[in-house]
Amino acid sequence: MKKFSRFSQVMALMLALVAISFACVDDDYDKPVVPQIPIGDVYTIAQVKAFLTAGTYLFEEDASVYATVTMDNETDNSYRTFFIQDATAAIACYQDVSGGVYIGDSVRIYLKDLIVMKYSELFQINSVTGAGINVDDNLIKQGRNNKRVPEDATIEEIVANKSYWQGRLVKISNIQFIDSDTANTFANSETLATENRMLQDTSDNQIIVRTSGYSTFASSNVPNGSGSIVAIVGQYNNDMQLYIRKLSEVEMTNERFDTNTGGGGTGSGIGTFDDPFDVVLGISNQGQSGVWVEGYIVGVYETNTATYVASFTAPFVTNSNMIIAASAAETDIANCLIVQLPAGDIRNPLNLVDNVGNLGKQVKLLGSLESYFSAPGLKSVTGYWMDGTGIIPETGFYEEDFAADISGFNAFSITGAELWVYATYDNGCAKMSGYAGSNKANEDWLVSPKIDLTGKANVTMVLREAINFLTSYNDAQVLVSTDYDGTSNPTGQGTWTPLTGFSRPAGNSWDFAASGDIDLSTYDGEANFFIAFKYVSTTGGAATWEVGNVLLKESAK
Secondary structure, rough: HHHHHHHHHHHHHHHHHHHHHHHOOOOOOOOOOOOOOOOEEEEOOOHHHHHOOOOOEEEEOEEEEEEEEHHHHHHHOOOEEEEEEEEOOEEEEEEEEOOOOOOOOOOEOOOOOOOEEOOOOOEEEEOOOOOOOHHHHEEEEEEHHHOOOOOOOOOOOOOOOOOHOOEEEEEEEEEEOOOOHOOOOOOOOOEEEEEEEEEOOOOOOOEEEEEOOOOOOOOOEEOEEEEEEEEEEEEEEEEEEEEEHHHHHEEEEEOOOOOOOOOOOOOOOOOOOOOOEOOHHHHHHHOOOEEEEEEEEEEEEEEEOOOEEEEEEHHHHHHEEEEEOOOOOOHHHHHHEEEEOOOOOOHHHHHOOOOOHOOOOEEEEEEEEOOEEEOOOEEEEEEEEOOOEEOOOOOOOEEOOOOOOOOOOEEEEEEEEOEEEOOOOOHHHHEOOOOOOOOEEEEEEEEEEOOOOOOOOOOOEEEEEEEEEEHHHHHHHEEEEEOOOOOOOOOOOOEEEEEEOOOOEEEOOOEEOOOEEOOHHHHOOOOOOOEEEEEEEOOOOOOEEEEEEEEEEEEEO
């Protein structure tokens, strides 16, 4: 009995301890803090866009916009950008990182501390820093799979009413890709370059289809039939563009159709200087590059007003383009080519603002047939011939035109933070400037690859360059070497000889000019020949130097 009593006492003590331990448990659990994103004033997309009158507009108070996602990053065809649309309009949204938002998501975007801006005329919601919207901080999903039905549209309607269609999800029927594009893929999946293809309707109205080289369908062949496309309408400056969401929305299995290009006749010419395309073939052969086109100068596509219009009557205001046609009396833009005039020795003698007497004259032009102002155009013009004079680009055994980048040359930054970079001026160029808010001290070299002159005689070089804010030509030297190793810092390796005595720009404008023939016959037969562009700036002066073309040829003597 005594043992049993002790056991009972132990059990009672244990039960008491258990009871005490449960009594000490706090039933008031710590709950995680759920961030509450305010709503504030609610705006439509049209109202959001209307806030922007110049530059950027910052939302300083609580505000939101509700919309549906119409394009995401799933196929990698819209880098860090998704599009949203409501009943009033559509707009692009730039993200800090891709993903997290999908087609059909119903979303609320919290606008405080975000901006609305234009990127090359495309409306966009972005962060103040330009780094993009953070989905966790600024986007609240309200639902999923609420996919919008695309609006039916035509190419002509989109071009005529850019502000309405920009950013919207559309379906365009009775269209096809132009003949020359059907031999291509949508983009270059090897170099990852973004590329344009052209859609046309039965009246040969055309619009760009722009595809990223990173997209999942970049390597897919452009279809060779006619049919329909569902896409987002984008805009880059004056050109309207289409962005494909997924390849299954490009349905072109019908037979191709003939286009009515207008202008009369079937066209003539093969695109050479001696037998140029006429305007009819210029319109129907969009997509070809390096071709000569001949026509009459009939007007200008004026860009000084909110709505760009073709003008066929002097006086003219816009000097950056002109319009040519098969007849000097043509006034229907549907029968015309709009020609982009690059600044310098192409624009100066041809533009109708400074040369109104050119109206009605016949001219030959060398360039690339591609959409301009969302209409058949001629861009990247490098040559012309009018009144028995002009520019006929020369051909040689070596040429670098910096059309897409400057990677063909090696850049060396010796001092300073500024670098040789690629710029789009003059159809592509290498650019160097020591100005970054103020003049900075720099020394930078841009060196060619090795050029083999073995077997070459009477070698000459032609440069095309522009220089502005020049203090001394010693700050923009052209040098050559025959003992450089091709990779080392050129200031410490190789013997470099400056070239002098050739024609150069005055150094006070952005106009490009050709050097004329620079005699390099001293170096005939050299197997290890290099060209270098040496730039120097100081805190006292910093020029901008742009090199548009380097051509080596053999000249008759």
